[in-house]
C-alpha cells in the first residue's frame with residue numbers, strides 16, 4: 001500500500017515528447033513499486049479527440065517505446081485503469097470547467113505543465129476561472145523557465161497571479177538524481193566532511209557534466225539556448241549550490257532553499273571586464289565519439305552555418321562569502337565529449353608542514369571524487385605507506401572507493417519517479433524556488449551579455465575531445481588541472 005496521500009494528476013501536453021518519454025514510464029514504475037495511491041487518477045489533457053481507450057493506446061505505445069523493460073500485463077492493467085483523457089485547448093478558458101468535473105475535489109489535484117512555458121500563464125488562468133487554484137492544488141513546471149531573467153520573471157508573474165509560491169513545483173531533474181541528493185547526506189550526516197567543508201580545508205572544486213550526445217535533432221531549441229542556458233543556468237548551478245551551501249537549520253523546504261539562494265546571490269559577477277579570464281566557450285566540429293563518426297555542430301540537421309551558439313562552457317566561479325572566499329569552483333559542461341559522466345572533485349589543501357619532504361618535496365593533495373553519473377559513488381584519494389621494511393617512507397596514493405550499486409545492491413530510482421512522488425507528498429525541497437531561478441538567470445545573463453558585446457566566436461573543439469584547448473589553460477593558469485576521467 002502506498003504511503004502517499006490520495007491525489008489526482010493532470011498532465012497538460014498528454015501526447016507530447018516529455019510525457020511519452022519520461023512521465024508515463026516513471027508513473028508506470030511507481031505503479032510497479034505500489035507507490036501510487038489507490039484513488040489516484042492520471043488525466044491527460046490535449047486537443048485530440050480521444051477517449052479512455054484511445055489514450056490507453058497512446059500510453060501503451062509510449063511505454064513500449066521508451067521503457068527498457070518489457071510491459072508487464074498485470075501492471076499495465078492496474079495502470080491503464082487510472083488513465084483517462086480530457087479534450088481541451090488551453091486557450092479556451094471556459095473548457096476548464098469540464099476538467100474540474102473529472103476531478104475529485106476531496107483530494108489535491110496536481111497539474112503538470114508538459115508544454116511550452118509560453119502557455120503556463122494561460123493554463124493557470126483557466127484553472128483559476130474554474131476554481132482549481134485552491135490551496136490544496138499544485139502545479140509542476142518544466143525547465144527551461146524563460147531564456148533570460150526578464151522572460152523568466154514574466155512566466156513566474158503570470159503564474160503567481162493565480163498560484164502562490166507554496167503551490168509551485170519547478171523541476172530541475174538533476175535534483176531528483178540519487179547521487180545529487182546524496183550530497184546532502186554526505187555533507188550533513190558525516191562529521192568528517194561537515195567539519196572540513198570550507199576555505200580552511202578545501203583548495204578548489206571542479207564540477208564536470210560531460211555529455212556524449214550532440215543536440216539530438218533539437219537544433220530549433222538548442223541554437224537559441226546554447227549550453228549556458230540549457231545546462232549551466234539550471235543543472236550545474238544546482239549542483240554548485242548543493243556543494244557550496246551552508247548547513248540549513250533543518251531539511252525542510254524553505255530552510256534548504258534559502259541556503260541555496262544565498263549561494264547564488266554570492267556568485268561573483270562575470271561581465272565584459274573579466275569574461276576572458278573566467279569563461280571559455282566552445283563549439284564542436286566533426287569527430288569521433290565512441291568510434292562513431294559524428295558531424296560538427298554546424299553540420300547538424302537544420303543547422304545555420306553562421307551560428308555562434310556554444311556547445312561547451314568552462315567557467316571559473318568565485319563565491320564571495322566567508323565560507324568560500326579564495327576557493328575557485330571550476331565548472332565544465334559540453335556536448336559531444338568523449339564520455340557521459342558527471343563528477344564533482346574536491347581538492348583539499350596541502351598540510352601546513354610536509355614531514356616527508358626529504359622523500360617527497362610535494363605531497364599530492366587529498367582528493368574527494370563524487371561520481372554523480374553513470375557509475376554513482378565516491379572515492380577519496382589518500383596517501384598510504386606501502387607495507388615493507390624499507391625505511392624511506394615509501395608512500396603511495398590509494399583510494400577508498402564506494403560504488404553505490406555494489407554497496408546497496410539496488411538500482412537508483414529515476415529522477416522523474418522521485419520528483420513525481422515528492423510533488424504528491426507536497427514537499428518542495430527538491431524543486432527550484434522562484435528566487436533561485438531568478439538569481440541564476442541574473443548571473444548567467446551577465447555572461448551571455450558579455451559574449452554578445454565582445455562578438456568573439458566560440459573556440460572550436462573536435463567532437464570526442466574534452467573541449468577547446470583554452471579550457472585547459474583556464475585552469476592551469478591557476479596551477480590546477482582538470483580531473484581525468486577513468
Ligand SMILES: NC(=O)C1=CN([C@@H]2O[C@H](COP(=O)(O)OP(=O)(O)OC[C@H]3O[C@@H](n4cnc5c(N)ncnc54)[C@H](OP(=O)(O)O)[C@@H]3O)[C@@H](O)[C@H]2O)C=CC1
Nearest residue numbers: 013014015016017018046047048089090114115116117142
Ligand atoms: N521532451 C523532453 O524530453 C523535455 C522537454 N522539456 C520541456 O517540456 C515542455 C514540453 O516539451 P515536449 O513534450 O518536448 O513538447 P511537445 O511539442 O512534444 O508537446 C507539446 C504538447 O502540448 C500540447 N499542446 C500544444 N498546444 C496546446 C493547446 N493549445 N492546448 C492543449 N494542448 C496543447 C500538444 O498536444 P496536442 O497537439 O494534442 O494539443 C503536445 O502534447 C517544453 O517546454 C520542453 O522544453 C523539458 C525537459 C525534457
Ligand SMILES: O=C1O[C@H](COP(=O)(O)O)[C@@H](O)[C@H](O)[C@H]1O
Nearest residue numbers: 143173211213230231235342373
Ligand atoms: O535538461 C537537459 O538535460 C540533458 C542531460 O540530462 P542527463 O540526465 O542525461 O544528464 C541534456 O542532454 C539536455 O540538452 C538538457 O535539455
